[in-house]
Amino acid sequence: MASSHQHLTSSDLKTILHSKRANIYYIEHCRVMQKDGRILYLTEADKENLYWNIPIANTTCIILGTGTSVTQAAIRMLASAGVLVGFSGGGGIPLFMGSEIEWFTPQSEYRPTEYVQAWLGWWFDDDKRLLAAKQLQLARIQFLQQVWSKDKELRIEGFDASEPHLQALLMQHQLDIPKQSEVSYLLQQEARFTKQLYKFAAQNTQLGEFTRDRDAGDRANIFLNHGNYLAYGLAATTTWVLGIPHGFAVMHGKTRRGALVFDVADLIKDAIVLPLAFICAREKASEQEFRQECLRAFTQHKVLDFMFEVVKNLALMHSANK
Incomplete structure (x- = not known):
């Protein structure tokens, strides 16, 4: 079942219009990664690691707070789904990248002109x-x-x-x-x-x-x-x-x-x-x-x-x- 997720294309991930997407995520103290064609974030508990799924096709943006990291494969998949990714301090503030608000926006030459x-x-x-x-x-x-x-x-x-x-x-x-x-x-x-x-x-x-x-x-x-x-x-x-x-x-x-x-x-x-x-x-x-x-x-x-x-x-x- 897991292998079938690996064949998702960018068109599959854009079936929900951005104006209709329901989710915004702020996450901290975790690692964001791609696994079996899904985006997960990993948190470390006392005795085990816990994985949580992010439904990226229904997500507008993800804000990564204190103590987070993200893999290149995850960024590539988030870009395919058109999800905005930002880095912030604790609690979602302030948004970093110098002194201004700056988003790592997945660029697409197919956006409307x-x-x-x-x-x-x-x-x-x-x-x-x-x-x-x-x-x-x-x-x-x-x-x-x-x-x-x-x-x-x-x-x-x-x-x-x-x-x-x-x-x-x-x-x-x-x-x-x-x-x-x-x-x-x-x-x-x-x-x-x-x-x-x-x-x-x-x-x-x-x-x-x-x-x-x-x-x-x-x-x-x-x-x-x-x-x-x-x-x-x-x-x-x-x-x-x-x-x-x-x-x-x-x-x-x-x-x-x-x-x-x-x-x-x-x-x-x-x-x-x-x-x-x-x-x-x-x-x-x-x-x-x-x-x-x-x-x-x-x-x-x-x-x-x-x-x-x-x-x-x-x-x-x-x-x-x-």
């Missing part, structure tokens, strides 16, 4: 790039409204889009976005809005005063870091599959190689990562429990489908006018 050509068709125009940034921000607000209106568990916890104060905040931000004349102003507006969301979430979960600090040791900040890196994995998957290089951002610094990943990840961070981080912090959940909540919500709300739809629409937004 339609979207990158359309994207670059307007990207060098400042006005069109600003318009794309505004469209991203509006899509971000609309997704938050959608999730916080439909998710019963979030609404029970007070993250309800119909709450008057929150409704007014979202409406004001939607009205302010089109008024911004430069990307820098849009970034400032976005920072003010996110700060207000943090305040709302902290009050809603009775966590008191909250300050966003990526180096802080409190649960809310740790969970926000962790959840954001999961969102970066989804965003990297989206832009890689569509063939759009991560350096062609519309909001974050154009000189940062991974800036487009940050732009796309922002589509879902407020709607899902933010409320779950504060709820899990109040419940004193473990990082693993928080991660499982994030992955459950990503699947429930079809975030990869949403990201693919937004990025494809952005890429092609001027095509109809040509």
